[in-house]
Amino acid sequence: MNSDLFKGPFASAKDQYTFDSTNGAAAALETHWLTFFTEADIKTIAATGINALRIPIGFWAYDNDHTPYIKGADAYLEKAIGWARNANLKVWVDCHGMPGSQNGFDHSGQGGSVDWQQKSNLEHSISVLQTMATKYGAMEYADVVVGLELVNEPISYGNNKFSTTQDWTKDAYAAVSAAAANKNMKIIMHDGFQGAGKWTDVASTLNKGGARNFGVDSHLYQVFNDEDNKLDQKGHISKACSWSRNLKSANDQFPVYVGEWSAATNICVNPDGSTTAGTSCGKEGCQCQSEDFDKWNEKMVEQVRRYVEAQLDVFEGSTSGYFAWSAKGPGGWGFLNGIKKGVIPNPVTDRKFGGQCGGK
Structure with missing residues (x-):
């Protein structure tokens, strides 16, 4: 850290x-x-x-x-x-x-x-x-x-x-x-x-009489396995949107929180705004999220912001709460860095790219 x-x-x-x-x-x-x-x-x-x-x-x-x-x-x-x-x-x-x-x-x-x-x-x-x-x-x-x-x-x-x-x-x-x-x-x-759904039996045992004192924390990232690292940013956004169903299904039964999420994906952004998977690219003007955070260009900021907003929409609509990892992480892993750079909306309810997951 x-x-x-x-x-x-x-x-x-x-x-x-x-x-x-x-x-x-x-x-x-x-x-x-x-x-x-x-x-x-x-x-x-x-x-x-x-x-x-x-x-x-x-x-x-x-x-x-x-x-x-x-x-x-x-x-x-x-x-x-x-x-x-x-x-x-x-x-x-x-x-x-x-x-x-x-x-x-x-x-x-x-x-x-x-x-x-x-x-x-x-x-x-x-x-x-x-x-x-x-x-x-x-x-x-x-x-x-x-x-x-x-x-x-x-x-x-x-x-x-x-x-x-x-x-x-x-x-x-x-x-x-x-x-x-x-x-x-x-x-x-x-x-x-x-996944939170695997905790239904435990939650029903502990939350007796309709209580909701016991909750489950899920951490959702798209940067730590080969399957995720093959996705372009549209693929990452689509996957984030797909989280909604299982999160809401469990949250309807007991409190479910996303205790960790981040802005990070391994993508590169081309000059025309299109994205590819990876941590390096040879095309002139292409930039990868793995590059120095302080040097991210406007197109990279926009693509990361799109992904962040999609996640926030899912968490707001399908869970009992969420926490970014982390407040002061390095580069794009830091919430405060993200706010300053514009990749995280401020206020967090602000949207430039609303409706990515089918909502308003």
């Missing part, structure tokens, strides 16, 4: 685990926490019409025993919650990294092996969530903290069984619900990359 940190003495660090194991990490983290995301950023986000923030944090902020992880991030989450309250924004607290790593990706805290579903790690995860629920589910936070996400992006292959994830979710939900004084706080689970 911030490549500038991974230089000098931290050049060999691959994730937070190895970063925090490096001499000088505490001071570097403190500087990062102080400067990377500020109250001014929250005010800018609020001015676009966005009304909520999904804020990720690792388990080690609450229990770093027997790990090299450095505590302290929760103090800055506290600041962000206060800033959000001042800006009339709501907050989801998202447990983004779990003991043993739920996916082996660097953003879980430690890349590599996936050992989350070992019994001790699953139990440890629930213990951490109880701590979080006791704090953020207290009534003093009820005006601003509206959701707690149990775990971000657990994979459903290799060492992780999807059935185990779902069974654990029921136990975690019960523990979090009991610990939270605010009984209106949503308890959200990532779909394990299986």
Whole structure:
């Protein structure tokens, strides 16, 4: 998320685990926490019409025993919650990294092996969530903290069984619900990359008597597999529009959120405005989205804006809410960058290319 940190003495660090194991990490983290995301950023986000923030944090902020992880991030989450309250924004607290790593990706805290579903790690995860629920589910936070996400992006292959994830979710939900004084706080689970529809039985078990306290988070990108990377921008827009049916079908039964989406696709734009799939092109005047964000031309901005607007139309019409990944990501991955460049509408309800998915 911030490549500038991974230089000098931290050049060999691959994730937070190895970063925090490096001499000088505490001071570097403190500087990062102080400067990377500020109250001014929250005010800018609020001015676009966005009304909520999904804020990720690792388990080690609450229990770093027997790990090299450095505590302290929760103090800055506290600041962000206060800033959000001042800006009339709501907050989801998202447990983004779990003991043993739920996916082996660097953003879980430690890349590599996936050992989350070992019994001790699953139990440890629930213990951490109880701590979080006791704090953020207290009534003093009820005006601003509206959701707690149990775990971000657990994979459903290799060492992780999807059935185990779902069974654990029921136990975690019960523990979090009991610990939270605010009984209106949503308890959200990532779909394990299986789609929200695969969670209907779990949701019906947990949302008794017509309640909608348990919700599911789906992350929708079109940049991480070969099938998507063969599409031109019209193909990407068509696929985004096709998400609507399954999202709405599930959302009619229980809350469904798109907790992550982005403007990114691997396309190139020709001088005549037509697009092709890829990350390079030889035609004179052709530009690819993989090029330096600051150098995107008007035709690229228009094509990315078309894709963004199609996604927003789907999410507005078919889900209970959405969050861009991320507020301050690099280049086109940053919501604030996108607002400044014009690839994301401001306000977010503005449309230059309405009706792409058949609506008005």
